[in-house]
Amino acid sequence: MSAPRTARERVRQEMTAEILAVAREHLAREGAAALSLRSVARELEMAPSALYRYFDGRDALLSALILEAYESLAAEAERAATQAVAPATSQPEASGSGDAECFLVVPRAIRDWALAHPHEWGLIFGTPIPGYEAPEDTVQPYARIAEAMVLPVLEAHAAGRLGSELHRRAVSEELRDAVAPVSEGLFPDMPAVNVVLAVEAWTTLVGIISLEVFGHWRNTILDPGEFFDATIRDLAATMGLS
Amino acid sequence: MSAPRTARERVRQEMTAEILAVAREHLAREGAAALSLRSVARELEMAPSALYRYFDGRDALLSALILEAYESLAAEAERAATQAVAPATSQPEASGSGDAECFLVVPRAIRDWALAHPHEWGLIFGTPIPGYEAPEDTVQPYARIAEAMVLPVLEAHAAGRLGSELHRRAVSEELRDAVAPVSEGLFPDMPAVNVVLAVEAWTTLVGIISLEVFGHWRNTILDPGEFFDATIRDLAATMGLS
DNA sequence: TGTACATCAGTGAACGCGCGTTCACTGATGTAC
DNA sequence: TGTACATCAGTGAACGCGCGTTCACTGATGTAC
Numbered sequence: 001m002s003a004p005r006t007a008r009e010r011v012r013q014e015m016t017a018e019i020l021a022v023a024r025e026h027l028a029r030e031g032a033a034a035l036s037l038r039s040v041a042r043e044l045e046m047a048p049s050a051l052y053r054y055f056d057g058r059d060a061l062l063s064a065l066i067l068e069a070y071e072s073l074a075a076e077a078e079r080a081a082t083q084a085v086a087p088a089t090s091q092p093e094a095s096g097s098g099d100a101e102c103f104l105v106v107p108r109a110i111r112d113w114a115l116a117h118p119h120e121w122g123l124i125f126g127t128p129i130p131g132y133e134a135p136e137d138t139v140q141p142y143a144r145i146a147e148a149m150v151l152p153v154l155e156a157h158a159a160g161r162l163g164s165e166l167h168r169r170a171v172s173e174e175l176r177d178a179v180a181p182v183s184e185g186l187f188p189d190m191p192a193v194n195v196v197l198a199v200e201a202w203t204t205l206v207g208i209i210s211l212e213v214f215g216h217w218r219n220t221i222l223d224p225g226e227f228f229d230a231t232i233r234d235l236a237a238t239m240g241l242s
Numbered sequence: 243m244s245a246p247r248t249a250r251e252r253v254r255q256e257m258t259a260e261i262l263a264v265a266r267e268h269l270a271r272e273g274a275a276a277l278s279l280r281s282v283a284r285e286l287e288m289a290p291s292a293l294y295r296y297f298d299g300r301d302a303l304l305s306a307l308i309l310e311a312y313e314s315l316a317a318e319a320e321r322a323a324t325q326a327v328a329p330a331t332s333q334p335e336a337s338g339s340g341d342a343e344c345f346l347v348v349p350r351a352i353r354d355w356a357l358a359h360p361h362e363w364g365l366i367f368g369t370p371i372p373g374y375e376a377p378e379d380t381v382q383p384y385a386r387i388a389e390a391m392v393l394p395v396l397e398a399h400a401a402g403r404l405g406s407e408l409h410r411r412a413v414s415e416e417l418r419d420a421v422a423p424v425s426e427g428l429f430p431d432m433p434a435v436n437v438v439l440a441v442e443a444w445t446t447l448v449g450i451i452s453l454e455v456f457g458h459w460r461n462t463i464l465d466p467g468e469f470f471d472a473t474i475r476d477l478a479a480t481m482g483l484s
Numbered sequence: 485t486g487t488a489c490a491t492c493a494g495t496g497a498a499c500g501c502g503c504g505t506t507c508a509c510t511g512a513t514g515t516a517c
Numbered sequence: 518t519g520t521a522c523a524t525c526a527g528t529g530a531a532c533g534c535g536c537g538t539t540c541a542c543t544g545a546t547g548t549a550c
Contacts, residue, residue: 006546006547007546007547008491008492008493008545008546008547011493012492012493015493030372031369031372032369033275033371033372034372036535036536036537037536037537037538038535038536038537039535039536046494046495047494047495047496048536048537048538049494049495049496049538049539049540050493050494050495052538052539053492053493053494054493057537057538058536058537058538119369122368122369122370123369125452125453125456125458126364126368126369126456127273127274127361127364127365127368127369127456128364128456128457129275130272130273130275130276131272134457139461172468172472174465174468175468175469175472177464177465177468178463178464178465178466178468178469178472179463179464179469180464181461181462181463181464182462182463196469196472197476199462199463199469200446200473200476203446203449203450203453203473204442204445204446204449205449206449206452206453207445207446207447207448207449207450207452208445208449210367210448210449210452211367211445211448214367214368214369214370215370215376216367219381219423220423220424220441221420221421221423221424221441222419222420222421222422222423223416223417223419223420224420226414226416226417226419226420227417227420227421227438227441230414230417230420230438231442231445234439234442238480248513248514249513249514250512250513250514250524250525250526253526254525254526257526278502278503278504279503279504279505280502280503280504281502281503288527288528289527289528289529290503290504290505291505291506291507291527291528291529292526292527292528294505294506295525295526295527296526299504299505300503300504300505
């Protein structure tokens with residue numbers, strides 16, 4: 001990732017990027033199962049063996065693509081998060097966009113990304129590829145996605161604008177323990193209720209997008225966008241945003 | 243499906259069942275992508291070509307397995323539903339199990355099924371197989387699953403035990419239209435709010451199970467069962483069950 | 485600046501694999517008279 | 518009940534396919550003196 005010193009290194013970087021671009025395109029068009037070194041090489045008008053100069057084999061190429069997918073989605077979520085929060089804090093009451101509307105922004109961005117990249121969504125949240133272990137590098141972008149989504153909740157909490165009716169609800173010790181990693185990693189100094197509700201919201205978000213992207217709304221939900229917005233608004237309300 | 247008249251027909255039925263059993267086992271062990279006619283034939287000690295007497299080809303065999311998966315899950319959900327509702331109606335207040343606890347039963351059964359059959363769950367709710375159209379016969383078992391889950395809500399509604407605080411919430415005309423097929427097919431004479439909340443519950447259920455089955459709770463949710471129960475209880479409460 | 489050697493990108497042929505599907509066939513089971 | 522023919526299950530060889538990966542090689546780019 002450092003600046004290329006020699007012409008050879010520069011070409012190598014460009015070539016690597018080109019291979020990834022073609023592979024990404026094949027993945028988007030035909031899915032992970034159909035991705036093959038030979039077809040990528042064919043499109044690049046290279047010998048299949050040449051790709052071994054850049055990737056250790058098919059699995060390494062696929063790993064790179066998975067990581068790219070995570071990072072692409074994370075970047076998108078973060079981009080949306082900054083857009084959602086920045087105007088709200090600079091002019092708090094302007095244009096009537098409260099915390100609940102802020103909260104809509106990131107989920108919508110995630111949904112848009114998923115609809116634009118259905119196979120990549122499947123790579124992240126769909127059936128795991130058999131005999132394939134998710135690379136460890138995906139943990140960090142995964143966390144970034146969750147952080148982006150949760151940002152408006154943290155902001156509202158910090159500003160004392162989080163509804164308090166629900167906060168009296170009891171959370172059992174077992175449940176508190178069950179979500180402990182999320183509490184510690186994502187919500188320092190937050191009541192357990194909020195943490196639980198946030199993970200539930202995440203769960204619903206993944207479910208609603210997967211159902212739509214994987215084609216299960218056919219003949220069931222006629223207007224997925226409408227239902228999506230309503231669902232996310234309900235989640236926001238449940239979490240005490242308004 | 244009619245009774246076999248001749249010995250030949252009886253053997254044919256047994257053979258078909260045996261092929262499906264082996265194929266189901268391969269699917270469960272290695273996933274849909276790894277399912278091949280030749281490996282099934284090998285295990286049955288038959289020539290690969292012999293399978294063509296029973297199935298039109300690999301795709302037909304896979305279609306049969308998909309349908310089986312839907313029907314297996316539907317049967318499981320229905321079995322749970324009758325268990326959940328029967329005792330509650332016969333002795334309404336006994337053993338303290340209210341509508342909310344009733345509602346837990348079917349989702350738990352669905353989760354258990356999914357954990358026992360992860361690849362089959364993936365076949366139904368995971369990444370769609372590329373270039374593969376879901377058989378039309380899956381519509382009916384899919385509906386049966388939803389019906390089973392929703393049964394306690396219908397019972398509570400019929401008995402007038404459904405909480406009414408939330409029922410004043412406005413549902414826009416667009417949203418009502420968006421979920422119209424569900425209203426008509428699953429909830430005759432139910433206010434739109436309940437329908438929307440039920441589909442949201444379905445969404446959350448699919449999301450929470452997929453996240454667990456596909457391995458996304460690693461290092462996040464330490465006790466998936468505990469979190470699952472809590473989430474479903476929250477859904478029940480949101481829908482006005484108690 | 486010029487030469488000798490090392491490094492690296494890319495080639496092309498080949499290996500072995502497992503796959504779905506076809507086809508002509510053999511032999512057993514069922515049916516009609 | 519017995520025979521002649523039709524139906525069907527299953528065989529085994531073969532076809533052609535695309536795949537991942539290896540290997541010895543050529544020629545260009547970079548480096549050290």
